[in-house]
């Protein structure tokens with residue numbers, strides 16, 4: 328029995344008796360748990376249910392989507408809406424059991440060892456890259472220093488971040504020249520309307536990382552005269568490694584030919600060949616400037632590296648945002664090294680690439696049997712949604728190959744495992760949120776309509792607000808299932 332998307336789309340979902348202990352149905356072969364409901368986790372769950380398996384999804388956030396909900400710029404409604412539609416279709420499948428508001432990890436709602444004791448056929452970690460990367464400069468803990476992901480979570484209203492104040496001041500230095508820098512500059516330009524945003528790069532124009540389409544959101548605010556001066560300033564250092572400043576400038580100018588209309592007087596600029604050395608603070612430990620070291624480029628094969636010139640300068644600013652990538656969160660409890668979860672270094676399994684997805688314990692020199700990684704949990708900050716989805720698809724294939732040699736559990740065993748998990752959450756007082764409850768939440772948010780404090784669609788700010796809304800819907804309809 329496949330529940331249709333239309334079935335879930337009904338505002339209140341099925342009655343409590345229909346929902347309680349959704350039965351494990353014909354066609355089931357294995358029970359797989361996926362931790363994380365971002366693009367990678369949803370892709371794994373989708374492929375495995377299509378193959379006839381039963382899938383449990385545990386997700387830290389109440390809502391599914393991961394960075395689709397809380398990372399991608401909130402005004403990209405078409406992109407977000409299209410992705411969310413496919414995720415709703417997945418949750419409409421009766422072989423999928425969604426538990427939102429559940430974190431896996433040490434001192435969290437459930438640990439890896441507890442999950443492994445449930446008799447699942449496989450566990451896939453698609454928990455993204457929740458750790459914060461720093462570049463380790465003095466002053467990083469000063470007031471006014473932020474990490475890009477936290478800022479992005481703030482303007483996307485992720486509970487825990489949406490309600491925190493992010494005082495940016497008038498002049499903001501953003502470290503990095505990738506798409507995340509562009510999103511931060513977009514928010515600062517259009518919504519915060521600060522005076523000045525400067526993207527700071529250790530290398531030059533040729534090494535800029537943003538997508539030319541993304542820069543359209545802010546290019547009307549780029550101060551062309553300042554950019555020309557900056558290119559002139561660093562020109563000799565670019566020529567020293569065979570780069571042509573005029574050509575690079577022309578390339579950049581072409582990227583700026585389809586800018587979105589200007590909505591503020593914010594000036595956006597670039598500072599190239601400059602490496603942040605220290606955050607300088609005032610007596611109140613608040614950012615007053617960045618100390619930058621001038622760099623030059625050195626060729627490293629096909630690539631370039633920045634080399635410090637020991638010439639330092641104070642760059643005045645009121646806040647600093649580090650947009651230098653993310654790392655995995657070691658509290659998840661998987662073997663962890665240098666910011667990433669460890670995967671099997673030795674080709675193994677039916678396909679040599681299977682090892683890339685297998686969690687691996689270096690201490691014992693063994694793979695964690697039946698534990699897999701995908702998406703940004705496997706490779707932090709690697710690519711756009713399409714790449715994460717493809718990674719999830721590949722991971723599902725690896726899991727399928729693994730399952731071939733495993734005994735197929737019977738339906739009663741699967742039902743017991745799902746019920747044990749539910750009981751565990753009940754006993755611990757973990758307030759889980761089901762797909763049906765999410766539908767009620769979504770309809771409540773839509774009813775609310777647009778709001779000046781939200782970019783894009785309205786979102787409740789805290790988990791408590793979301794849970795209260797779900798409770799209100801339940802009380803009003805009498806048909807939403809109890810948790």
Ligand SMILES: Cc1cc2nc3c(=O)[nH]c(=O)nc-3n(C[C@H](O)[C@H](O)[C@H](O)COP(=O)(O)OP(=O)(O)OC[C@H]3O[C@@H](n4cnc5c(N)ncnc54)[C@H](O)[C@@H]3O)c2cc1C
Nearest residue numbers: 363365366367387388393394431454455702703711712715
């Ligand atoms: C600022 C920013 C803007 C972006 N903009 C775009 C864009 O415009 N277009 C585009 O295509 N791509 C964009 N991307 C990239 C895209 O968001 C990622 O490629 C993709 O979301 C990665 O998917 P994932 O499933 O691996 O991780 P995530 O999307 O991070 O999902 C991880 C999921 O795991 C859950 N989770 C975390 N920890 C736990 C835990 N301990 N237990 C249980 N669950 C947990 C989270 O709640 C989340 O649902 C952007 C990324 C960023 C950072």
